[in-house]
Amino acid sequence: MLSFASPWVFLLLPLPALVYWYAPPYRQPSQAIRIPFFRHVAKAVGAAPHSGVAVAGRSRLQTIVVICIWGLLICAMARPERLGDPVVVEKSARDVVLALDISGSMDQRDFRSSDGTPKQRLDAVKDVLRGFIAQRQGDRMALIIFGTRAFVQAPFTEDLNSLNGFLDQTQVGMAGPNTALGDAIGLGIRTFDTSEVEQRLMIVLSDGADTSSRMTPINAAAIAAEKGVVVYTIGVGDPNATGEDRVDLDALQQIASRTGGAYFFADDEAALTEIYQRIDQQNPRIVETQSYRPKQSLAHFPLLFALLLLLGSSITLHIVHSRRGVS
Incomplete structure (x- = not known):
């Protein structure tokens, strides 16, 4: 029989979504090169100069991996246990x-x-x-x-x-x-x-x-x-x-x-x-x-799966970026 010693930890599952929706975006200023004749260059290429920000993109694979890893970490913190047969x-x-x-x-x-x-x-x-x-x-x-x-x-x-x-x-x-x-x-x-x-x-x-x-x-x-x-x-x-x-x-x-x-x-x-x-x-x-049920901790399994998922996604992204760089 599987049980969780701290099931209240699952209340933290929607925390990343709340942060994504309601927390202000993170801003970081970056250095740039000022060109005196920038307006002339922009006019030559037909572009209108304006201030802007660079937002790092995330692929669908990265989003799925991050969600899975977060779920596995929450599962590990909830301390899953296997309950043995009652011992008297x-x-x-x-x-x-x-x-x-x-x-x-x-x-x-x-x-x-x-x-x-x-x-x-x-x-x-x-x-x-x-x-x-x-x-x-x-x-x-x-x-x-x-x-x-x-x-x-x-x-x-x-x-x-x-x-x-x-x-x-x-x-x-x-x-x-x-x-x-x-x-x-x-x-x-x-x-x-x-x-x-x-x-x-x-x-x-x-x-x-x-x-x-x-x-x-x-x-x-x-x-x-x-x-x-x-x-x-x-x-x-x-x-x-x-x-x-x-x-x-x-x-x-x-x-x-x-x-x-x-x-x-x-x-x-x-x-x-x-x-x-x-x-x-x-x-x-x-x-x-006195009666008790022996408990065997299973928290290491979701941690192991999270680590393997992280390593596997990192290797996959590295291979994809390497092929794009070659092409």
Whole structure:
């Protein structure tokens, strides 16, 4: 489809005609030779002397060429464009932070895979997370890992393949053997400082009780609620264990309830997969849709035609004048 970005320029098309009809003619004095006996010469040839002007003539070809060139220049100034097919771009209005516990207890092999064989907790979680991340096309996601300390493993990104790469590099104990659940939530809140969307979702997965945080998980949850961050907590440890190996279900429940999220407990890989599906159902993705039509400028074509027409007419007139001079 052809369109013009500045169609009002076509109002200038009659401008040369207006100038030709209403503007005063251009006058330029020229030098002449005065002959004392000019009257005698004029009388001898039978001509009456009088003052006059010389008007340069223009052939019909020149007139047509000038009109065409002016029309092409006007067309170029109107900026012709070719409109492509509409392109719809969907941009997610949701940012998601995944906070993953990689303390020493995540090395336990008490998870059950789909075939019933025992599996390391972290391996089972990573397998489920890969599928969850793959379904987040359009979302921006960040990955936080925590043990004794909390770290940003991957900042917000829409490149989910790279996020899976960072997840694959995660190993048990690389952030320390203890559990800093409160610090992980606090780091997630700070990660959202760069977010400009309204829907902010944090998913925290932990298998132990908080033992090394500088901020308690409950205080961190209160701050998250003030910032509009909804936290979903998932417990994957043993609630009957002792010490740091015992998952603090009460703390996970309070964190979720304070932020408007939900708490879940998973003891095998199938239950963990179901939990992520339920999170999807409770938080449907909000999408911002933008539509545009790509434009390709065509202004160079009338300019090229005008140049070719000018060169062609100049060459033609030069040849005609040369032949007249020879004859």
